[in-house]
Amino acid sequence: MILTEKKYEIQEVQKGYVNRTLYINLTNNDIQIKPVTDEMKEKFIGGKGFDLWLMWNGLPQDRIVKWNDPENEICISSGPLGGSIFYPGSGKSIVTTISPLTGIIMDSNVGGYFGPYLKFSGFDAIEIQGKAQKEVIIYIDGVEGVVQIKEVEESDGLSNYSHELTQQLTELYSQDNREKQRISVVSTGPAAKHSNWGMLNFSWYVPGRKWASSKQAGRGGIGTVFYDKKVKALVCRAPKVTVGSNNPANLEDARKIGIAHTQEIIKLDPLQNEMRRVGTGHLPDIMNVTDLLPTENYRFGRHKEISGKDIPYSREIMREIYSGKEGGDGCWIGCTVSCSHYSEGYEVLTGPFKGQKLIVDGPEYETIAGCGSNWGVWDPKWVLEVNFYCDTYGLDTISVGTGIAFVMECYEAGILNKERTGGLELNFGDVEAAVELIHHMAKGEGFGVIVGKGIRYMKHYFVEKFGADPQFVQDIGMEHKGLEFSEYVTKESLAQQGGYGLTNKGPQHDEAWLIFDDVIRNSIPTFEDKAKALRYFPLWRTWFSLCGLCKLPWNDIQPTSQADYPIKDPKTGELVRAKIPDHVENYVKYYSAVTGHQSTSKDLIKMSERVYTFQRIFNIRLGKGLREHDSNLPYRAVGPVTPLEYESRAERYDTQLKELGFKVNDKSTEEKIKILRKHREEQYTKLQDAVYIERGWNKNGCPTIEMVRKLGIDFDEVIDVISPYQ
Numbered sequence: 171m172i173l174t175e176k177k178y179e180i181q182e183v184q185k186g187y188v189n190r191t192l193y194i195n196l197t198n199n200d201i202q203i204k205p206v207t208d209e210m211k212e213k214f215i216g217g218k219g220f221d222l223w224l225m226w227n228g229l230p231q232d233r234i235v236k237w238n239d240p241e242n243e244i245c246i247s248s249g250p251l252g253g254s255i256f257y258p259g260s261g262k263s264i265v266t267t268i269s270p271l272t273g274i275i276m277d278s279n280v281g282g283y284f285g286p287y288l289k290f291s292g293f294d295a296i297e298i299q300g301k302a303q304k305e306v307i308i309y310i311d312g313v314e315g316v317v318q319i320k321e322v323e324e325s326d327g328l329s330n331y332s333h334e335l336t337q338q339l340t341e342l343y344s345q346d347n348r349e350k351q352r353i354s355v356v357s358t359g360p361a362a363k364h365s366n367w368g369m370l371n372f373s374w375y376v377p378g379r380k381w382a383s384s385k386q387a388g389r390g391g392i393g394t395v396f397y398d399k400k401v402k403a404l405v406c407r408a409p410k411v412t413v414g415s416n417n418p419a420n421l422e423d424a425r426k427i428g429i430a431h432t433q434e435i436i437k438l439d440p441l442q443n444e445m446r447r448v449g450t451g452h453l454p455d456i457m458n459v460t461d462l463l464p465t466e467n468y469r470f471g472r473h474k475e476i477s478g479k480d481i482p483y484s485r486e487i488m489r490e491i492y493s494g495k496e497g498g499d500g501c502w503i504g505c506t507v508s509c510s511h512y513s514e515g516y517e518v519l520t521g522p523f524k525g526q527k528l529i530v531d532g533p534e535y536e537t538i539a540g541c542g543s544n545w546g547v548w549d550p551k552w553v554l555e556v557n558f559y560c561d562t563y564g565l566d567t568i569s570v571g572t573g574i575a576f577v578m579e580c581y582e583a584g585i586l587n588k589e590r591t592g593g594l595e596l597n598f599g600d601v602e603a604a605v606e607l608i609h610h611m612a613k614g615e616g617f618g619v620i621v622g623k624g625i626r627y628m629k630h631y632f633v634e635k636f637g638a639d640p641q642f643v644q645d646i647g648m649e650h651k652g653l654e655f656s657e658y659v660t661k662e663s664l665a666q667q668g669g670y671g672l673t674n675k676g677p678q679h680d681e682a683w684l685i686f687d688d689v690i691r692n693s694i695p696t697f698e699d700k701a702k703a704l705r706y707f708p709l710w711r712t713w714f715s716l717c718g719l720c721k722l723p724w725n726d727i728q729p730t731s732q733a734d735y736p737i738k739d740p741k742t743g744e745l746v747r748a749k750i751p752d753h754v755e756n757y758v759k760y761y762s763a764v765t766g767h768q769s770t771s772k773d774l775i776k777m778s779e780r781v782y783t784f785q786r787i788f789n790i791r792l793g794k795g796l797r798e799h800d801s802n803l804p805y806r807a808v809g810p811v812t813p814l815e816y817e818s819r820a821e822r823y824d825t826q827l828k829e830l831g832f833k834v835n836d837k838s839t840e841e842k843i844k845i846l847r848k849h850r851e852e853q854y855t856k857l858q859d860a861v862y863i864e865r866g867w868n869k870n871g872c873p874t875i876e877m878v879r880k881l882g883i884d885f886d887e888v889i890d891v892i893s894p895y896q
Contacts, residue, residue, distance in 0.1 A: 171321045173306065176201040180292050180315045180409075183417045186250030186764045187211060191224065192293040192317065194308060196399055197240055197300030201317050206294055213882060215716040216249035218277050219781040220295045221266035225275070226788060228299060231887060234793050237270040237391070238398050240301045246285060246356075246404075247295035250765050252718020253286030253416050254504075257428035257760060258435055259720030261286055261502020263372060269390035269675070270366040271569075271624050272652040274789040276390030276675050279715050281501030281510065282372025283354035286718070287312065287408035290415050302400040309343065310406045313352075322402045332359040332384070333528070333562040335403060336373045340382045343405050350375040355382065356404040358393035359564030364614035365622025367569040368393025371561060374501060383512060383531045385501050388566035389678055390653055397564075411503060419766030427760045435506045435727050440496075443726050444485065447496045449509035450535035451488035455481055457539065460690055462659045464544040466598050467575035468648055468806050469815050471659040473548065482548045483538050491533075491550055507723050519555050520602070521609050523562075533557040533567075539657035540571020545578060546598030555605055563612040568678075569624065572654035574604050576625050576647050585638045592616035625649040645805040651676040651794070660807045662822075663688040664850075665700040668857050671803045672704060674785045674795075680721070682707040687745075693737045694745060701860035703745055710754075712778040717761065724753045780881045783866075783873045784888075790872065791891045797871035800858060809850045813839040816846075870895050 181188055193202040206220075214223045224245050229235045235242055244267045254260040263285025269276035288296060291312020298308070305322040322328060329335045336355045344350045355373040362368025370393045371384035387393075409415075418424040439445050443452045457463035458481050461471035473481050493514035500508035513530045533553050541556040542548065560567045574596070580586045581596040588595060592610070594603040594617065610618025620631060625647045632638040648655040653676025660666040666689075669682030684703055687693045694703045714721050729752045739746045754771050762768050789795025810816040816823055816839050823846060824834045832845055862869060866877035872895035878884045 171323060173319045173321050174199040174201060175319075176203075176317045178203055178292060178315050178317065180312065183253075183289060183415060185419045185766050186416055187216070188289055188292055188294050190293060191220070191295040191297060192288075192310070193297045193299070194317075194319065195300040196298065196302040196306065196319070196401070199319050201319070203293075211250075213780055214784075215777050215781065216294060217247050217252070217262075217264040217718050218266060218712065218715040218785075219777075220247040220249075221245035221264055221277065222275065222781065222785055222788060224295060224297045225266060226784075228297060231791075234791075235268060237268045237273065237395055241299065242268045242395060244298045244392065244395055244399070245295055246288065247718075248285035248289050249716055249718030251416075251761065253289055253411070254418075254424070254428065254764070255411060255415075255502075256413060256425050256432075256504055258431055258504075258506045258723040259502070260718060261500075261505060262714070262718050262720050263288075263387070264715045264718075265370065265387040265392050267390075267392050267395045268792065269392070269652070270394050271391050271626070271654075272676050272794075274651070274675065274792050274794050275785055276392060276653075277715065277785075278370075278387035278389045278392055279680060279720075280370070280372050280387035281385035281720065283374040283408075283502065284356050284372045284404065284406055286411070286502065287352070287354045287406040290408050290411060291406055296404075298399065298401070301398065305400050305402040307339070307402050308404045310404070312406065312408045328402065330360045331522075331562045332357045332371045332564055333558075336371060336382045336384060339403055339405050340373065340375055343407055349407075350382070351377060352408050352410070353382075354406050354408070357402070357564075358396050359562050359612070361563035361565045361608075361612040361622065362393040362397040364619055365565065365611050366391045366394050366624045366627075367566045367573070367611075367622055368395075368397055368564050369566040370396055371564070376499070379514065379529065381529050383499075383501075383510065383529070384561065385510060385531070386561065386566070388568060390675065391566075393564045393566075416764065418764040420763045424760060424763035427756055427763060431723065431756055432506045434729060435723060438729070439507070439727050442728065445507050445509040445722060445726050448485055448488045448492060449511045451483075451492065451511065451533070451538065452485050453535040454483035454538050454543070455485055457658070458543075461662075462685060462689065464539055464575075464657050464659050466546045467544060467579040467646060468655070468659055469579075469812070470818055471661075473543070482550060483542060483553075487550060491554070505720070507720070507727070509722060513554055516554050516558065518558060519551070520605050521559060523558075528558065530554050530558045531561060536657050537567040537571065540568050540575070541604075544571050544575040544657065545601060545604055547601045547604075549601070552601040552605070556608065559605070559608055559612070563608065565608065565611065568656050569654040570608065571657065572648050573621060573625050573628070574607060576628065577607075577621055578604075579646055580632060580638070580643070583642070585632055585636055585643070590617070590636060624652065625654055626652045642811075645811045648804055648806060649677070650803055650807075651799060653677055655807065658685050660685065661809055664853055664857055665694055665703060667803060667808055667854055668700065668704045668861060669707070670807060671854070672800050672858065672861055673708070674782065674789060677807075681711055683725075697856060697860050699745065700857060701864040702743075704857075704861045705864040706745070706775070709775050709778040709782055712782050713757075713774050716777060716781060719757075724750060724757070729753065776881070780883055783877065783881055784883055786867075786873055787878075787888055787891055790895065795871070796895065797858065797862075797869065800871055801855075803854065805847060805851075808854060809846055810843055813843070816843050868896065872896065
């Protein structure tokens with residue numbers, strides 16, 4: 171049954187923008203079309219910037235909005251560069267909401283076709299508010315110019331499992347087989363109802379395998395908010411996409427830049443990370459050999475017995491797991507990196523789909539590390555099993571991986587037992603028990619409900635109900651700000667500790683992935699270097715999320731000219747090697763060619779600085795976002811918690827203590843841990859001070875009024891939020 175329908179006139183994109191957004195209120199079934207102003211484009215650019223601006227103005231300002239309040243919004247936007255089919259990585263969408271895990275703004279960068287299709291159907295962003303009484307489908311028809319809110323009826327026969335639902339809706343909303351490629355579906359699964367780890371699948375149809383694959387907006391429980399609003403799915407039917415669909419200001423220049431970058435990728439990728447063949451599956455063996463692969467709840471950085479590149483998740487094994495061929499599976503049209511690999515004909519081992527042979531999208535590095543090595547599991551078939559069920563149940567594999575790793579260590583420490591877990595023996599390596607726990611989450615049963623509330627909740631629960639030592643569970647529970655850590659061992663990288671602890675949304679590597687520069691390349695050795703990097707990298711990475719771009723073409727395929735640059739510019743002291751200068755210049759030219767705004771690299775950084783600072787202030791408005799919320803990382807992210815950890819790297823830690831002037835021969839392991847802890851926590855505090863100065867924030871971690879004015883976001887309500895903390 172159609173609850174409401176709005177017809178609209180289809181407009182062409184102009185210089186990357188349609189110049190309007192779509193607002194939907196599910197409480198009263200209201201559909202509105204809002205204009206995009208010149209100021210909105212100038213100051214907030216697109217993507218995450220548009221999302222934040224819409225939410226800032228859409229949420230009540232007289233109180234703190236909770237994640238499950240009807241007033242909370244889900245916003246999705248691509249960006250002015252999103253949707254180009256001749257520039258690698260132009261298919262990204264950014265999703266924002268208030269997170270059930272953190273209580274602050276969560277943004278998630280996702281592939282799939284929905285964001286570009288939304289734009290080409292007539293809208294730079296969609297803003298969803300309110301709650302429906304019954305499940306609904308929001309349908310955007312960019313061919314006919316119609317938006318509908320349709321109530322789901324039992325007779326529709328729609329599955330609750332995301333992979334089935336995506337296929338059903340792709341079939342239902344396409345006019346014929348050829349048109350399936352014009353349909354993109356956003357959905358979640360049953361676990362989003364029962365956990366705070368719900369994620370969203372964004373689809374695209376692949377004719378060669380007659381299947382709608384998906385990429386995930388995973389972090390922070392966005393799918394949980396989606397389910398709470400009773401949205402069954404978003405569906406977009408787009409007009410045919412062409413080279414000119416994004417209507418750049420200078421199409422010829424934009425295409426030349428895209429062709430040059432494409433040729434570079436085709437030439438260099440096979441010699442570097444093989445993204446076109448194994449995607450992020452190239453990372454596990456590299457992380458293992460460099461002692462940075464999370465193993466058994468981040469206690470270790472490698473397989474206990476295998477230190478070389480022959481772990482069961484090696485690049486060679488991933489080639490066998492992934493179906494298709496090099497460059498055969500991009501999550502947007504024309505992306506030459508094509509890193510979205512899949513496994514075809516996987517026979518499911520457990521649960522409601524046991525025995526069925528299905529396509530599994532992935533696994534990506536974070537899933538392999540989180541639900542493989544971090545659980546002490548070294549069998550790829552079980553990673554595929556977890557990957558499949560998390561996708562169809564609507565679960566974030568990073569939170570699932572890190573969360574269950576915490577549960578496993580608590581089990582081995584005696585905090586948990588079979589009676590408390592509902593009969594599950596959750597030791598490290600017991601993957602069948604872990605998978606059964608995931609099934610319980612999806613059904614809303616037993617111990618799975620407790621685990622699905624997240625590590626922060628479990629810490630308090632285990633202390634209150636089971637008498638756990640509060641300091642121990644705080645130290646080993648790998649969450650910060652309420653968000654579970656993504657999959658990198660940060661003990662030996664102060665810069666990466668800052669990259670996690672000083673983020674706007676919680677410990678997710680997409681803001682500042684500095685671990686290789688800090689630990690392997692040693693290109694940011696001083697506090698000053700680290701502080702500069704912790705300003706620059708979050709801003710540069712934010713820029714991709716403003717424009718609808720993927721970071722991988724910039725980060726994972728490096729031009730040969732990169733070797734010609736020194737680590738630092740001798741005149742400015744800036745870290746030029748880490749910036750991949752030629753790629754930065756490409757993006758400057760590309761942005762200028764599409765939007766018509768002739769820009770420099772400094773202009774791009776200022777765009778990001780404005781939005782990044784605005785998001786920080788938004789968090790303060792929501793009751794968080796200050797120094798106290800950046801502090802108190804779980805100590806395992808900083809150093810060894812247990813004697814077992816210390817002794818696994820005893821030579822390294824002993825040497826560090828000697829360099830600090832301590833004698834180690836007469837001290838127990840526990841004494842050495844205590845001394846090292848004091849030093850490392852002091853280092854993190856000093857890093858906070860240095861980064862705040864570099865970012866133009868005060869010692870409280872609050873942006874200054876002077877900086878806000880400099881960035882041009884000194885709106886009255888912004889000044890009202892930050893004034894008490896100056």
